[in-house]
Amino acid sequence: MTARVGIVTFPGSLDDRDTARAVTRAGAEPVPLWHGDRGLHGVDAVILPGGFSYGDYLRCGAIARFAPVMADVIPAARSGLPVLGICNGFQILCEAHLLPGALIRNAGLRFVDRDVVLRMEHTATPWTGDYQQDQEITVVLKSGEGCYLADPATLARLEDRGQIVARYRDGSPNGSVREIAAVANEEGNVVGIMPHPEHAIDPLTGPGADGLGFFASVVAALVRQ
């Protein structure tokens, strides 16, 4: 059975097409989900892609979390549906309180597009199972508001419970606290990542194919279910 992965398009989503390509390459079927529609069409997992939903005009992700489709995504995520938020999708998951913390303007106050090396620290999620503990992967960071923040108590809890999924190996390029690049919820089914694994699936168009693991992982996890 082919896994079906829903990819939400909000007004201003940009990397939905690229994400669909990565899902296809990993052997799953991408299912487009429209922000204004209700229902998840029976998908096995959901990805909120990168972009500038609603122009990021209020606060990144603040409007998208109220989109009709999110009324279905949020309870499904709380019930264990694998959900991955990439970049703007990560911001939306934080705004929706599915993930702890928040993302603010980069420390340098400028948009940064750069290849970054991540160290994978939590491989027990459905999105990261194909990686080895402490494996280093090269993916693309491209964001203006990628600085991850959380209060000290939350950070301590994330560290204690192993919810930090990936860190920037060579220092934080955007001011993210403790070099955090990706986090998971306590159950591990919801993951948010600021860099873009979908832009590292083919050496022709990216820094390599290290990012494909996120999509291959969820396919493997769904087959195991």
Next chain:
Amino acid sequence: MSAGTAAGLDTVALAAATPDRPQPYAELGLTDAEYARIRQLLGRRPTDPELALYSVMWSEHCSYKSSKIYLRQFADKAPRTTALLAGIGHNAGVVDIGQGYAVTFKIESHNHPSYVEPFQGAATGVGGIVRDILAMGARPVAVMDSLRFGPADAPDTARVLPGVVAGISFYGNCLGLPNIGGELAFDPCYAGNPLVNALCVGVMRHADLQVAAARGPGNKVILFGARTGPDGIGGASVLASASFGGGDAAKRPSVQVGDPFMEKLLVECCLELSAAGLVAGIQDLGAAGVSCATAELAAGGGSGMSVTLDSVPLRDPSLGPAEILMSESQERMMAIVAPADVARFTSICARWDVPATVIGEVTGTGRLEMTWHGEVVVDIAPETAADQGPVYDRPAARPAAQDALQADDPAALPRPGSGPDLLGALLALLASPDLADKTWVTEQYDRHVRGDTVLATPDDAGVLQVDPDTGLGVALATDGNGRYSRLDPYAGAQLALAEAYRNVAATGARPVAVTNCLNFGSPEDPSVMWQFAETVRGLADGCAFLGTPVTGGNVSFYNQTGDVPVHPTPVVGVLGVLDNVRCRLPLAFSQPRARGQRPSDAVTGPFGPAGSIVLLGTTAPELGGSAWAWVAHGHLGGRPPAVDLAAERALAGVLAAAAADGLLTAAHDLSDGGLAVALAECCLAGRTGCRVTLPGDPFTALFSESSARAVAEVAPGAEAAFAALCARHGVPATDLGTVGGDRLEVTGCFSVPVAELAAVRRRVLPDLFG
């Protein structure tokens, strides 16, 4: 009071009854003769809204009145080709790239707005060119930008440059278009007049081609996208304040404000409308806004149009008809739609949250008529505004000082002779803002979005995958060298063309078509007009020789501060085709690897032997207008490098064939800074060293800027095949040495760690701009 208030409304009836009422045509940038011509065409005085319409349509920006007589050469001398599906005169030219795909691309200036308000000026420059591409029926897939500023350390450059870069970053990133290349250069001549040229490229299937024509009486005219506001009023003309019919001048900003989120929705909405077959004709709203869109659609269709201006949705309800006609509010499009399709059209717009309003319909009268509060305020033959504007043959004269400039040969300048001095000259070039590491700029642009970017800055050209299944792709480069053009505008134009052509070829692509943005001073200065005439003649002749037609372009005059014009700066964009993007050539020298493996491929096997470095082309002592003369001596004089288009064509043939056959692992064109800078760039991009032995005089070999040259890294084992290929094409090939190690080593001259070269280049822009 603005023109729209009921009390001051000027109608066609009133105009006929009050022929002698004074009108502010001069303030709107029209000459006495132009105003008289409007009266003659109409057989009466124009109404205020008509005057507004003609003033923007007949502006230099929209009518090309000073350049038209020259630009005809692009069509008259065009090489015979079957590749053009649409040529000059459309919103953008359309090129057949095979497999049923077509590509459209165009470059446009937004120089003055970017000086006045760098962030919004540059942002809306991107937005405007994207809508041109969209209007052709294509999906915009990438942008590039060609930027020129005053001296890097001048205080005003610190105001303008960061704002321009941030504006491009803000708009392009939010719109979701990868920025795949461009240029950044500095010169005192641009201090009061930066150049901001934006290029967009789009892809479509042949059948998707749209026309800008209003045909079929009864069809509806729909304005969709952002609502019309009081921004950019008269941006195309010299108008900065709209003061019609007397009264207080309502100061309106003439720089537009961009909303990339609305543009993203507009792009997706337009493409869905086209795919659904609901568009009978379409035009973007750019310079001259509603005036231009209605006049050009009506003129293009030849059947007439009536418009109810009250129906135009407004952001500011106080706008009157003249201001509505002149507003350059961004993110708007106009479509011609069959009555039966209007409901489906508006429902697709609603799905994308894009406002859409029927504002008129196509008629059979041959007239463009507009009403306001039920009164006729515009009644003209649309072609008089769109196609029959004034045409000027302005005086052109070679400036007297040109001879002295050309006689000031850089051969007399002191040259470095010793190894350490040659190295010093190289380090000085790499530390100059023109040749420094541009990461500070390019890191602010999203180069990856859409997932099809194969090469981007600092590679010679941006390369995009068009069809992932077949590997079909395109390459794009822009180039222009103001110093060369200042010394000899005819040769300068051909050198700009040759460099862009060579840059595209260096990626392994086959150059097929040309766009251009011609940035010049005032056309009322005979010296500038001579520079312009020589430039167009050079470019048209060059394109004819190379077989690459000009598909469209843009002219920007009045780039000067006081009486001092900028260097004549033609920016030439060349489009190339790659049948298989996996064969593309990066500029980076590679770590040693087996034949056929490319730098970005996972290296699994043992490393192969080192690649050898070959110099292609002929080097002569040519330093006029060179980066060395400028950086080392602040010197600009003599003649630019000789143009040899036959050699350029042969070189491009070698590179394309070698790439397709997998004979090369890297290639890089030689331009500013000559071989020395090119080798440094190849090493830096590949994070590897090289060891070379120079033929002839080391200084000339390192710093001459002779054209039609490139360096190539030959795949191990392919040396003989590559040498035979070069011989077959008549391209001189000189073995220079091998790739490897961590130093750039020039036998008998110097040896420098690549890390030191990187350090010299890296901090230049961050130290200047934060």
